[in-house]
Amino acid sequence: MPRFLTLIRIDEQNAPEGGPSPELQKRMGELLEEITKAGVMLDTAGLAATSEGTRVTWSGGKLSSTDGPFTETKEVVGGYSIVQAKDKAEALEWARRFLQVHEDHWTVTAEVREIVEGC
Numbered sequence: 001m002p003r004f005l006t007l008i009r010i011d012e013q014n015a016p017e018g019g020p021s022p023e024l025q026k027r028m029g030e031l032l033e034e035i036t037k038a039g040v041m042l043d044t045a046g047l048a049a050t051s052e053g054t055r056v057t058w059s060g061g062k063l064s065s066t067d068g069p070f071t072e073t074k075e076v077v078g079g080y081s082i083v084q085a086k087d088k089a090e091a092l093e094w095a096r097r098f099l100q101v102h103e104d105h106w107t108v109t110a111e112v113r114e115i116v117e118g119c
Helices: 022-037 088-100
Strands: 003-011 041-046 054-059 062-067 075-084 108-114
Touching (some): 075 088
Antiparallel strands (some): 003 075, 003 108, 041 075
16 A cells, blocks of 8 residues: 655744644544554654754755754644555545644645655
């Protein structure tokens, strides 16, 4: 069965201070338990704020690095999951369900991409 990487993108500037509410954390936990019991979830995690990150770039034959935060970017990767699903439609359905547990004031995008084996 194919594996899919889902990148969870958030607007870090407008994310609620203090992170997800206890209610949202509960709903996320319940959904993640369901995905795991279904044998689909392989790995998932949230990421630290961009203020704690560093970008390393290769351009023109030279390396450069930039410490966060990355304020020029509206959306940043806030988390990820790797699922093993029968097809992209199933992976997309799990991503939709993850987005729908969020309160209305969140702006969250899920980018679902198949993992290419042997690259």
